[in-house]
Amino acid sequence: MNPIPNMLRTAALAATLFSVATALQAEPLKTVRIGYPPAWSAVEAAIPFGDTLGFFKEEGIALEYVSVQGTAILLPQVANGSVEFGIMTPDLAIIAASKGEPFPVKFFYNFYPRNIFEFTVLENSPIKSLADLKGKTIGVGALSWGNLPMSRLMLSDVGVTWMKDVKVLPVGVGPAAWERLKSSSVDALNLPATQNVMMEQAGTPIRRLELPEEFRKVFSNGIATSNELIQSNPELVAGMSRAVSKSIAACMAATENCVRSYWKIDPSSKPTADNEAQWVRTFVAVNQGTYTIGELASLEGKHGVYTESDWKNIVQKMKDGEQIKSADFDISALYTDRFAKDSNDFDIEAVRAAANAAQP
Template sequence: MAGPFGAALATQITPQIHYLKLLNSRYAHPSGDNYPPACFIALQMDHHTMTSPLSAPLASLRRRAMSRVVVSATNASPPRAIPHPSPQQGHRRMSRMTRFLAALGLWCSFSTGSSAQAPDRVVIGLAIPLTVTDGGTYAIAEELGLFQAENIVVQHVVLPGAGAILPQVLQRQVTFGFPLTETLLSAHQPGQAPLPVAYVYNAGPSNTLEIAVRTESPIRTLADLRGRGIGVGALTWGTIPQTRALLRSVGLEPGRDVQIVAVGVLGAGFHALREDRVQALNFNSTWIDLLELEGTPARRLEFPPVFRRMVTNGFLAHRSTIEGNPGLIERFGRAYAAATVACDANPRACVEAFWRRNAAARPSSGQEQALADNIRIVQRHFDRTLRDDSGALRIQGRYDLDIIRDYVREMHRWREFPTADIPVERYFTNAFVEGFNRFDRAALVARARALP
């Protein structure tokens, strides 16, 4: 810090630094975020206390500290109050406060720099590539700086099917897996200790998996699939246990009465349906919407209630992360929850953010119509994700364990799970839900709607 101001300030603030270290040790922040709590106190103090000749440079330091401290005021617990000096206490008291604030601003500016430069890397294992709904969630989060605000950098790895995700989580090669719940529930063995993993965030609170046929098909119910073929992306997909159970629930035996056929993802699967190599597709709702956008109207077959209510994808973490780094889970889930709200508030921005980061997804012609169609897909997806059947807002990330227990019993009944006695409360946790939802929803919606 060169120049007259630097020299003058250095002589005034040196005695304050020792006290700052003590202050920082006393104000431990409960969120576990990696920034000095004393800095948060300074950033929240009324700028009217800065009335000395150094007020302008001090304000500059405060702005620098604000830009480098990775903290959301809406996520932080209120700091312990520091009394403001009254006018009657005179210029001498104000000068001491000014020197203290200068020291605090300078110290924050340097002490938080390493944290801002070293964000936590979160690796997410996926079974299928991102499309406009889930990919748009991460894209709009990037545009709004939601993960950056939580000091997180997100990386995605697409693995060969849901069956490959659980081993990666168990070996701690990824921070979170994003598989269907059947991947974990079917792996539980009777009489053995639960696997050291758990779902920490419910990203699919209703069943978005669908079995769809072409509208001109004579197939109208699941029972009508006898003698037909159902296309899936790969035989490693986590959807297959549910598909087999659905078929058995209407009296069909997979492999004998109905064939489950690997047809590839997205366009490859769509082509297989159009060529009648399979008569139905077992894809997620977004992919069936995309099939229709490509000019193939589809009819979705009705699922029994216990299957229709079941949750789908969620974020799966190792117990060592749950117990050893709960702050990371909370910060990640809060940013993800905020991003879903942003996409719901401005689906156009969500689609365009995804297109900017995925050039191949942007159509080369007819972009206005494609944009309108993709906006409808995003609206439909987030309406189901964020609201229940009555239209009421869901508590984001929360699991209804009774729904899962009902599903476990049904899957055991149709021979997909080896036991109905699965410790659901061990494999699904709501411990972080309060933290996931600790953000200013109205302010976020306003920010999202302000995006072009």
């Protein structure tokens, strides 16, 4: 047999594949906006890490980071398509749906399958439980934050009525918020776990008030997009789901590389050389702490997945706490599990290898 024709066919096939690959690489990336309240930072380093590792580009996505002050602002922007994807709590979407006025959005990715918001006090505070907050002042990030309906419900469950038995003040996040606690202008803070780890790392001893187990298990932030985008470009949503899962897996595998890589997304965030070690320790602790509280390490093969029982649970809790008048509405208007398979369709060992090999 003459090997020349086979060699020519092989060469021709290689040339064809090269041409196809080149054409694919030449395809312009689709720029999509991803919103997060209150602001992007190394507090949430996973998605930016995946961005630097090329996970989103592999899906044809170029990310544009958008920061807003709360779910109440972000949810309408996702609904009208001015922001394609939003990371937020589901409370406000549930309230709207219960009134028969659902936003035209669906949550498609369960980002934190456990509650990551906490009530914290100074370590030497006489406040020992949620019930002890009666007559006190609580600082929250902003009155537009989407976690507040669930916070109201937790307090109501122990006999503390929101804005009646307890005063609620918007204090923002970061050092300004922590100073309000340290100066006793608020008695407690109701912020995400990321903020509390950072406060500890900055040298403020705090204590977390115990949350009822039934509330701790309620999922927190998810990723939502518009119904229109799901219908018109499901491949984009599937690619987003997969890239997010890869990003989270990568950050859990190599958290120091993950937080250092944030400097590529926001060069202004890089600290001075004398502050670099502490900066890295802080944000490694923040990200690892969130993964622990969110129980993300147990999600291999189940990243991003919502179940009907998850949603029935949170809806019923909001009904019991009188946050909504009725739980008798179609919860399928709130979420979709259509992209669950896509969220887990990747080689996790290859992702971990890429994370560990990253050069921040």
